[in-house]
Amino acid sequence: MGDMSKMEVKTSLLDNMIGVGDMVLLEPLTEKSFIENLRKRFNHNEIYTYIGSVVISINPYRSLPIYTPDKVEEYRNRNFYELSPHIYALADEAYRSLRDQDKDQCILITGESGAGKTEASKLVMSYVAAVCGKGAEVNQVKEQLLQSNPVLEAFGNAKTVRNDNSSRFGKYMDIEFDFKGDPLGGVISNYLLEKSRVVKQPRGERNFHIFYQLLSGASEDMLKKLKLERDFSKYNYLSLDSATVTGVDDASCFRTVKNAMQIVGFMDDETQSVLELVGAVLKLGNIEFKPESRVNEVDESRVKDKNELKEICELLGIDQSVLERAFSFRTVEAKQEKVSTTLNVAQAYYARDALAKNLYSRLFTWLVNRINESIKAQTKKRKKVMGVLDIYGFEIFEENSFEQFIINYCNEKLQQIFIELTLKEEQEEYIREGIEWTHIEYFNNSVICDLIENNTNGIMAMLDEECLRPGTVTDSTFLEKLNQICADHQHFESRMSKSSKFLNDHSLPHNCFRIQHYAGKVLYHVDGFVDKNNDLLYRDLSQAMWKANHSLIKSLFPDGNPAKINLKRPPTAGSQFKASVATLMKNLQTKNPNYIRCIKPNDQKASHIFTDSLVCHQVRYLGLMENVRVRRAGYAFRQPYEACLERYKMLCKQTWPHWRGQARDGVEVLLKDLQIPAEEYSYGRSKIFIRNPRTLFSLEEQRKRRLHGLATLIQKIFRGWKARTHFLLMKSSQVTVAAWYRRYAQQKKYKKTKSSAVIVQSFIRGWKARKILRELKYQKRCKEAVTTIGAYWHGTQVRREYRKFFRAHAGKRIYEFTIQRIIQKYFLELKNKMPSMSPCDKTWPARPYLFLDSTHKELRRIFHLWTCKKYRGQFTDQKKAIYKEKLEASEIFKDKKALYPSSVGQPFQGDYLEINKNPRYQKLNSLVEEKIIFADIVNKINRANGKGAQRIFLLTKNKFMLADQKSGHQVKSIVPLAELTSVSMSAQSDGFFALRVKEGTTAAAKGDFLLNSERIIEIITKLHRAGLDLTKEKIQIEITDEFLVQFKQDKVCVKFIQSNPKNGTMASCKRKNNRLLEVTVPSP
Ligand SMILES: Nc1ncnc2c1ncn2[C@@H]1O[C@H](COP(=O)(O)OP(=O)(O)O)[C@@H](O)[C@H]1O
């Protein structure tokens, strides 16, 4: 938007115009009006005026506020005709054409000395630097390119009568850019420095700036080092009459130059060396010579004051004697011969000045090369090039010499190229394109160029010829030659020229010739032409320089190296210059030219003064009028049809957006449609020619408007499309959202309705069900009621019917009867099912009725008791006694003695020996009065060894006895039962037992008895019974596995041990020691 508003308020070439900005638009076109227009504009500080694309610049001689950064911005990227004329517009056009259309450019700046060419070149460079790429690297390149100017100006510029800062060398600078328009570097070419200025300056002029700058700007210290003094008047080479220039501070300029050198990339020691050479040149001027007569009457020179020479030699590291000799002798080498001749004073001075000039000009060339080294592009890629040519302007002095001749020749060539590229080229293009063309007369200066540079009979060729010719050659022989050869040339005049039409012109001095240059007649003094063209430096001097112990000076004089002596003459200054100008011209022709034609408004270097005659003269020789005429007669603008159609096709409906057909037809349709008057354009073969820039401008204007319109249209369509897409998207989103929402809402509503319906339904169903239930319940109750009623009724009926058959309480009786009947049946059945009479038979019939349970159990108990009683009832007394004994045995041993269970089944027989029957025991039997309760053989354990001895054991009701078994009658012991206190035995299945006798009795004398019997249970039971019967006291029975037995006095312990049954089935007794008997019992 910002850009658009800027465009709206833009100025135009035609806006606020003072006079006319473009001379092509001038009406009427006369020389007078032309000058008038320039003057008018100049007076209003409009120093720039166009002729088509050529810029005329008038030197204002004061700084104008039109080169500010704002101005740069204003002109940046703008159409050439869009703003009021400015050098920036041209620079912008050139730069953009270079950047965007890839056309190499050259900026040709022409004009007289002091017309502002150098300033213009700097303005162009600074503008390009301001608008081209940015960035640290680019900025350094720019800075170096710009800073090369002050350095070269200090060494190559000088104050002249025409210009306080006149370039005394030609300069062509190629600025190189990359594909995107960023500067990469540059190359400077320099053309022929006016080196004669080093040793001599015309009145009112100065030597090169650097001498003055060094002397006023250098520190005391530096001056001392350079062996210089601050006083200008001390130096012969510095003319005194205009040592200072008003408005210029040499000292500050010196600082600027040193700073610039640093930026460009000079090392400190390089700068120092350069200044040393400058100092040396100054001092050379102070060397003076005096004549010394010799015998052979040849003048010989000597250095007058050797001090200066010594200092120079110290400064440059030269052997003093070498230099001194070089000033006095000259060695000529010809065909292996070396001839040394002495120099006279004049020759010595000549040699000195030649050295000074050579030194300085070689230093200058070295500087340019050194700068080039710094600023050269660091890439090998293809570069775009913008060349800026600032060559010394056309010069007419009071006395013009070889330098002016050279300078003016160069300007002549430039004019030539201008003519070629603008006037001729323009006309030729019309012819090529078949455009009707009224030929415009213009002066073609090629004849003058030919006069000077023609290889066979040009002035330069003849000068060279003279220089090379053997024999005496002087300037006048050269002039003679000119008079012969060029006499017929219409642009050449001399007093001697035979058929010259100016023969009668006595204003022409004898030693002069005049050339009628395109820019005016110039009278050249022929003096010095030969010398200057020869540019001779005696070899002795160059060799002396080469020998210097100073690297810079040594490198400046490679020709002084004796090893590289070249007997061939070096090319003359003129031919060198001609060659380099030719290269330059060739170079320029390959590029797209942009012209700046500088005009000097007055000769006083003063602002606000516009000298008509002076300007008129320049306008004439610059051919500006012709330039305008060609422009006006022709067409301001041309363009191939394709390009034109492409550019403007949007202005017409038929050609927009595409034209199908020939481009030319398209352009025709287009221009007709735009109603451009037919005289405004012409159709060439391949190009359209537009006569008036205004037409083009208006086309441009319309195009711009149309572009706006198109942009708006595109915007409109795009916006519409965007809005519509957005809308459609929104709409479809909305539909989707709505669908989803509706679905959701419907679903919700449906669920609610459904649940309501279900609730209502359930209520109704419940209500219905309850109603039915009630109904059913009611019916059921009715049925029950009916049944009950029916039962009652039936009962009543039955009772009523049967009452007469029943007595009262019949029910109870029936009941009792039934019960009795059942019981009866029970007993009857029980009787049939009775179990056996054995008390051991535990079977009992099943219970038939629950209510008989207790009875049934009781009956069973009674029956058992009864069978037991019956069983007992069968027993005899004897059997009873046996059972009684068995019972006692059970009481004593059950669960105490392991042997007991095996004894239960054995009936107790008592007398196993049948004492009273067996005759063997008759005697024994007779000894016993009482009835024998028990008799059997037992083992009496011998207390000595534990072995058993068989004894007959007898028990009666009041005693027991032990009798010998062998004899069968010998009684061993008799113990009344009353004296038996206790019996001891083990709990195991052995038959050992001890009978203890009350102490103090007769029986006790023998001690206790330890016996072993298989019938221990029976023996003990019977003992116990007998004891109890006798004494009413129980015999103590001790069952333990360890007990003491009293043998006489000793008590012996009997211990029972279980053993493995393998050791035998019988228990065995062993005496272990005095006090222990061990009985081993096999474990069951
Ligand atoms: N555009 C300008 N604005 C202000 N002063 C200028 C301008 N052009 C030239 N000058 C003045 O004129 C003097 C000479 O200009 P210069 O470019 O050196 O001339 P030329 O190179 O053509 O001999 C400059 O030193 C400067 O003072």
Ligand SMILES: [Mg+2]
């Ligand atoms: Mg200049």
